[in-house]
Amino acid sequence: MEISVTFRHMEPSTELKSYVEEKAYKVKRYIDSPVEAHIVLRVEKFRHIADMTLSIDGNRIKAVEQTGDMYSSIDQMMDKIEEQLRRLLSRKREYKLENFKGGDLLNGEIEAQDKLTESEPNIIKTERVDIKPMDINEAAMQLDLSKRNFLVFTNSKSKNINVIYKRKDGDLGLIEASTK
Numbered sequence: 716m717e718i719s720v721t722f723r724h725m726e727p728s729t730e731l732k733s734y735v736e737e738k739a740y741k742v743k744r745y746i747d748s749p750v751e752a753h754i755v756l757r758v759e760k761f762r763h764i765a766d767m768t769l770s771i772d773g774n775r776i777k778a779v780e781q782t783g784d785m786y787s788s789i790d791q792m793m794d795k796i797e798e799q800l801r802r803l804l805s806r807k808r809e810y811k812l813e814n815f816k817g818g819d820l821l822n823g824e825i826e827a828q829d830k831l832t833e834s835e836p837n838i839i840k841t842e843r844v845d846i847k848p849m850d851i852n853e854a855a856m857q858l859d860l861s862k863r864n865f866l867v868f869t870n871s872k873s874k875n876i877n878v879i880y881k882r883k884d885g886d887l888g889l890i891e892a893s894t895k
Contacts, residue, residue: 716742716750716752717750717751718740718753719752719753720755721754721756723757724758731786734789735754735756735765738790739793742769745797745800746771746804750769750771751769752767752770754767756785756788761783762782762783763782763783764779764788765779765785765791767792767796771800773847773853774860776799776803779792803860844867846868848870848871849870851870851877851889854866854877855887864881865880865881866878866880870891873891875893877889877890877891878890878892
């Protein structure tokens, strides 16, 4: 486990650093894969803020907590991290390829909803997305962790761009792009 601790607007303390590192190492009991943890401890006026970003297998978990005491902030931040990590790991167990219902995800079928209007549609918002390579299970898990209704990714097996999305019936759909 690789841990980096940064102090901002406060004097670096070996006691505080060892305390937060000891707390962060407890996270390692949940996972076997390599983990990177970046912790920022900072003081702003009377607020003591602990901020942690954890990188595990391409997933990021982040928690920020602020109280009047740095040790309390660290403890509360770690509670949040552990809860998110438990959810992430339980979702990983749930999302196995054979658990998808009806084969919609495997067949790449989507529901067509035609809404025809006489005027041309206006582009209201343009959004840029980073396309990361991952397998279908990981994409489904990432989609479930996010607040979005879809996720664009590169399928690590086929190397094609795919879109996984939440259907109205609660299942997931997969669009597999291919060039002809």
